[in-house]
Amino acid sequence: MHHQFRSPDGPIEVTVARQGESWYLGSLEATPMSDGRLRILNDDGTVMFAHLVKVGDVWWVHVQGHTFKLERVEPGASDTDDGGGLTAPMPGKVLQVLVDVGQSVSAGTTLMVLEAMKMEHRIVAANDGTVTAVHFGAGDQVEQGVALLALEES
């Protein structure tokens, strides 16, 4: 089966094939275990165990001391939509929303102020444009990576 994931290095497409209880990718053979883990056999006979859990669209995977966050991209979804970079850099609280939908802003304008762990973070317009959406209001809690506003470049 074919899947696409978003990783820090860009999109990655993975195709795994199934035979019986096991799945194959290149020289790796993975077998689901009764506790939800995967037993992964290398062709040299060594074995690894992967813990995995899906939270929202993200697969969290732990293999041999390394932890990965792999966001699954739904088939057909655009992978360029990152909200124009106007995403929460960290989890926190919206302190102030400084713009309204429809407002024209110039590059460098502060659009929103977030607070997390006693630090303030300003969300700033990277380009001139028009605000097309404001997803949160003052006092809202936001998770890391969520789109806060949308800006259409002019």
Next chain:
Amino acid sequence: MVSKVLVANRGEIACRILRACNEAGLSSVAIYAANDATSMFLELADQAVLLEGETIGETYLDQQQILAIAKATGADAIHPGFGFLSERADFARAVGEAGLQWVGPSPEAIEQMGDKMTARITMRAAGVPVIPGEEIEQEEESEALAAIESASHRVGYPLLLKASSGGGGKGMRAVHSPEDLIESAKGARREAIAAFGDGRVYIERLLTGSKHVEIQVLADRHGRTVHLGERECSVQRRHQKVFEEAPCATMTAELREAMGQAAVAAAEAVSYEGAGTVEFLLAPTGEFFFLEMNTRIQVEHPVTELVTGVDLVREQLRIAAGEPMSCGPLMIRGHAIEVRLYAEDAENNFLPAIGPLAVFRPPEGPGVRLDTGVREGDSVTPNYDPMLAKLIVWAPSRTEALQRMRRALDEFVVLGTTTNIRFLRELCDEPEVVTGHTDTTTIDRLWPDGWSPSVPRSIEDAALMSAAVGESAGLHRTRSAVTGTSSGPVSPFATLHRRFP
């Protein structure tokens, strides 16, 4: 007499203290804010009482409310843990005036050590070496700036300006040349006034390349004040300790004895009672200087417990009850290392992270201790400190302790919330850490432009495969074994492609 202890804290340290109460046969009371209603520490107490209020100030810092709960529940002692009210002399005094036993030193000792200038003067008088520098008593700005300017010539550069009421790096400025002095002094005073309502600063020479070495002390009401050897906590990020060990890799028996005696003198100078820590800077020359005394149990106390065999929290409870401490002559055996697991994104400038602890599976096996206040299924919220757990290992030697820590960190699985586990794991491989030649600038020097993990390609492929199999087999829906329905030849097209935009 102490029979029922109210623990005025939360999370990991509340769990540590409540377990000690259980072991000592003492009744216990936990207090909690509404957003802690399902936290683990409540389950370790005989009873738990909700604090009214929303903010930390209205809950864990509300002295009157906590005293009222102590009275209502019949508690006869209050253990403050660390942070929150633990170093508040006014609270220690109010606890005593309410007829309750404070598990800690007297309010006078807290005050004398809490004001850093007073502490320096007290320590000098007791013959404890302090960092060369001068106290600036002037409070009015222009007078203070003139005094700082004049003192700077005697102290020399580089120098450090520190707030007398300071802590946690607030009101602190390093000054490398005279041109920057006045601006830095103004900034330090401004920050100190904002944070502590007290703009007094003092000057110290900046000792670069030094180790942070601290001595654990215990003092009881029967005339005994002892030290329990040192902990080294040089590996810090922005004054936040990350990796702590006992003993210090470069310690000698003579230096330990000299520092231990200085720490005992420091404690005796303020008639100290209970557990405390005297922090020193240890210069490359072997000279050591008093930094400050923490008048409470410390986060990193487990490493001392593992190498000395002393249960520090049990001793605190024993001493508070008026009994003599139970520990005999100091014996240091083997090596212990603690690392602090934080919910933070080490790859992204260590920004705090939140999320569910969808999987939380700590390591097990010989020599591994975990002090935590969370378990699988909990959520990490932005409400409190992002420390999830302290992982502590003991082994016969430092080399084996590092090997054990690497093994334990590799076994530690946390999914659903970003943590610094991998950062800690790679820290254990750094040559400075391996040889023990760390100092307080180690992290900044090793990763001046931020940290990112080195991931072997084969492991990354296994992770991608896992996610793809998880998605294909619907493991997120079942979390149990898939039943085979179809089978056939293995596809020759089972592949992996990367696109880099």
